[in-house]
Amino acid sequence: MKTRTIAIIIALLQTIAAACQSESALYGHAMNFARQGCKDSLFYSLDRMVTLYGARDADLLPELLLEPRLRPYHSDSRWIQVKDRLRKARIEAASESPRPCQTDTATRLDNTPIVNSYDIDLTIDVAAKRIDVRADIDIDFRGNSHADLYLWRHTQLSRVAVNGQAARYEFAKDIEAPWIRPSGRLRIDAGTARGAARITTAYTCRLDSIPEDGFAACDSSLVMLTYYMGWYPIDIDHETSTANIDIHITPGFELTGSGIISRKADTWHMTQPWEGFDYTIIASPDLKQKTVSHNNRKIEVVSLGFPDADADSVAVRSAEIMDYYTRLYRLEPNGRQLRIFLFPAGGGGAYSRRNFIVCCCQRYNEWLYQLLAHEIGHFWWSSAPTDQWEDWLNESFAQYSSLCAIRQHLGSAVFDDYIEAYREWARTACPIRGLNRQANGAFYTFYHKGAVLLYDLQQRIGDKAFFDLMHHLATKRIGSQHDFEAETSRRLSHDDCLWIERRLNQ
Ligand SMILES: [Zn+2]
Structure with a gap:
């Protein structure tokens, strides 16, 4: 049999097999056909996916739009048909079961106690999966009779004192902080203190039950202690503390983290003199570090x-992205140094702090590029509260920044695909204004819908007016909707402000 005939038979068999398979199997087949350049088989598989899963999988159209392997086929007329059919199926499915929109119930408490600084002595026993901590906390009770801090749930407290006197406290393991899990609420009685005071704590955290999908680890290959698991008593209402931390760890481990790291004999030290709230410690016998210097960064x-x-790609691209945003917003970021930790965990996810980013990833690709671009975007957009709908001032702006970086890096056609995909997600997402930050689907609202709003605003008012506005918003570190509206009403016409208002409510 001729090679060509065999190839046709194999493609035919693959096509038949694809006809009776799951969505992920069909997707895999389609991508194989795309890689092999088998156009007809590719569109046959896509067609099957649309028929079988178009109405059920609301993410299918936007995901296909963002699929780099399909880009060579975007000029084929069948691609337009696939998109049209999927869009129709999406709209019909959404009208049959509209997404319920939970409203924001978070309230801003202005006068809660505020932690100013931590002085911590941390001993990490990797083999025993345990940390022993002595944490001295400078706090201002601001007239309150107690302070609520949040701590890793599997913690045994051995001492809690206020100004040197043993304090009454309650550790409620069933009351968890929104982003910190598993955590419990440590309520410390102020005693006679009402203003500035020093809380002294000593405790042991058992780390043998770390959830596999969180930003935490305690293993002979990697130790990772972060805000998201609450290894130190966390003030969830404020983001303005500093820290000095002495760290003792099993010999052979290299250590890094969110602050400035130094080492004296067997003791590591991390100081974080800039205001923040997250003290991430990372240790491993196998840490690799590489540094690039670029434009004074x-x-x-x-x-x-x-x-x-x-x-190398991560380092070089991150430097380019920082330069690009600096030009775009005509504003330098806070710091001239950045440490990026590539956390070898599945499931995606990332977070950004001043001078520090963590990304869950296995290798460099377009997805990681955008993730980095989003997190670096937060160096300009991070002043709004993160537990309320006003978080759109952080997330939508960081996400739109990442799309601008995509356009700069990959060109306008790819950027347009992103906008088209985001518009699909935005179509079925809840309105931005008033949405509960923890609501189901909030991600699509705060990341995608908000980014589309900013894109449409740019089209409406033009590049110059748009980036002037962005410059002023970033320079003033706008941290509330009230301040955003004050700034936009100064810079934009009344009609444009009403337009933004309408879009936030849509
Ligand atoms: Zn973000």
């Missing part, structure tokens, strides 16, 4: 089992 990439060439 220092970018350090810390990784674990990450391909060397990919780590």
